[in-house]
Amino acid sequence: MNDNEWNENGGRHPFYEETVSTDKRFEGRMISLQVDTVRLPNGDTATREIVKHPGAVAVIAVLDGKMLVVEQFRKPLERVQVEIPAGKLDAGEEPETAAMRELEEETGYRAKRIRHVRTFSTSPGFAxxxxxxxxxxxxxxxxAHLDDEEFLTCEGLTPEQADEYVRDGRIFDAKTLLAVLIWRNWRETGAFGA
Structure with missing residues (x-):
């Protein structure tokens, strides 16, 4: 059990779905897929298809007033996108270590100091x-030292360019959209609220 199962009165949350069984269907290099049978709050059962992922890191890196981004092709979307530096956690790796590693690998810059801003889920309906x-x-x-299967370019965006890339759809993914909002708030207030 985890803390999210319980409500403020110490009882199980009324929407909690108890796992009855798990059927592991696929084990890949980056993800796995399982189908869970769950007991619903009304006592009925249902199935949930769940993608398991080791987690990832992303970095809002600002150099000389510009946010560093990378442009790369994303096969699941069949499009080139502009994103903040990011990557998957290796087994047993601490997120801060992974963030430092991914930043340098993709941009060629090393962080002297890095601060955690927030942790968020990407697709809670299935992953x-x-x-x-x-x-x-x-x-x-x-x-910079890209993986053998990684092809990207790095550039720095001014705040105005970042806003333009959002409007044009070149910045399209949730983590980078959130990063632009957080960066804007940090520039205006010195705080990381989004």
């Missing part, structure tokens, strides 16, 4: 993936 979002404006030159 358990969490993204750990970090911020840094303390960068120094490092060494």
């Amino acid at each position: 358990d993936e969490l993204i750990y979002l970090y911020f840094t404006d303390e960068l120094e030159p490092g060494q």
Whole structure:
């Protein structure tokens, strides 16, 4: 059980779905798929298809007043997108370590210091993936080293360019949309609220 099963009075939340059984259907390199049979609040049963993911990190990295982004092709969407640096957690890896690694691998810049901003779910209707979002404006030159199957370019966006990319749909993914909002709030208030 986890804390989200319980309501404020210490009892189980009335919407909680208890897992009756789990059928593991697929085990891949990055994700797995399972079908859970659950007991609904009214006593009936239903199935839930669940994608299991190790989690990911993303970094809002600001250099000379510009947010670093990468442009790459995303096969599931069949499109090129502009995104903040991000990547999957390796087994047993701490999110902060992964964020530092992914930032340098994709941009060629190393963070002197990095701060956790927020953790959020990506698609809670079918996946358990969490993204750990970090911020840094303390960068120094490092060494980019992309994976063999990774092709991307890195650039810095001004606030106006970021807004334009959002309007044009070049920035399309939730983590980067959230990053633009957080960066704007940080520039205006010095706080990370979105």
